[in-house]
Amino acid sequence: MWNEFITDNHMHIDPLHGLGLKAVKQFTSAGGTHIILVGKTARDWGIEAKNVDDFQNAYEKTIHLADIINSETDAKAYPIVGFHPSEFIGLAGAYGLEHAYSLGLDLLDILENLYEERRIYGIGEIGRPHFPVDVKLLDASNNLLMEYLKRAADLNCPIQLHTEHFTEEKFDELFVMVQHAGNPKKVIKHFSPPLPTKAQECGVTASIVSSKDAIATAIKDSPHFLMETDYIDDITRPGAVLGPKTVPKRTLQFIERGILSEEDAAYIHQDLISYLYGIDMG
Ligand SMILES: [Zn+2]
Known part of the structure; x- marks a missing residue:
């Protein structure tokens, strides 16, 4: 049964450069309930990071922001942090x-501790740059x-990947890496194209940017995917990505039009989220 939960699987909130809690309130006013809050870079937090301590500092800021969201809005936020390829x-x-x-390796131990203490719910973003290097x-x-994939396998920890533009062939490549890493069960391809079955066959869950076309295409294929905006909450870059209301709006609109069943909505926003992140959504 669908409890009318609606989860944005990849959202950034930036109280320094964006709307901050106002963006979260826009999300909840449109029907959103749960947020996987992905940490912004240390620089976005005003930290010129060089060492482990600097990153730990940035991680604490994201964790604290999740606490604030949880106490001051109707949304439930679950922080994840990592080491962005950029x-x-x-x-x-x-x-x-x-x-x-070596810093990247050291951060793995910090992330492991945060995860084991349930202060974060996963690792991300990690991966490859989306620009040529x-x-x-x-x-x-x-x-x-x-x-990172190996550690995710050891910990059975969700891991959100940031990569270059993805295709079927790229999923095949990722499958080889996932196998070599010991088959972590909770690999999530952030900013995935609408190929949920292909992703699943490669041991990966697709998290799909929730444009109308992408979600309509994905749902014809399979409901085994997550919905996201990759909202960056930066007022100097309006329209760079989808707005904070997109996931709830799209979900409710597609249910109304019969494109998405309530059963599928429950699977996408509730069952899969609670399985991957170990969240009791009631
Ligand atoms: Zn992101």
């Missing part, structure tokens, strides 16, 4: 690849991603 590339440029790589950096990003 941060990895930036650090490699500023301090050398070796420093950036030198082959050395790309190889290093893949090696680091492999280490």
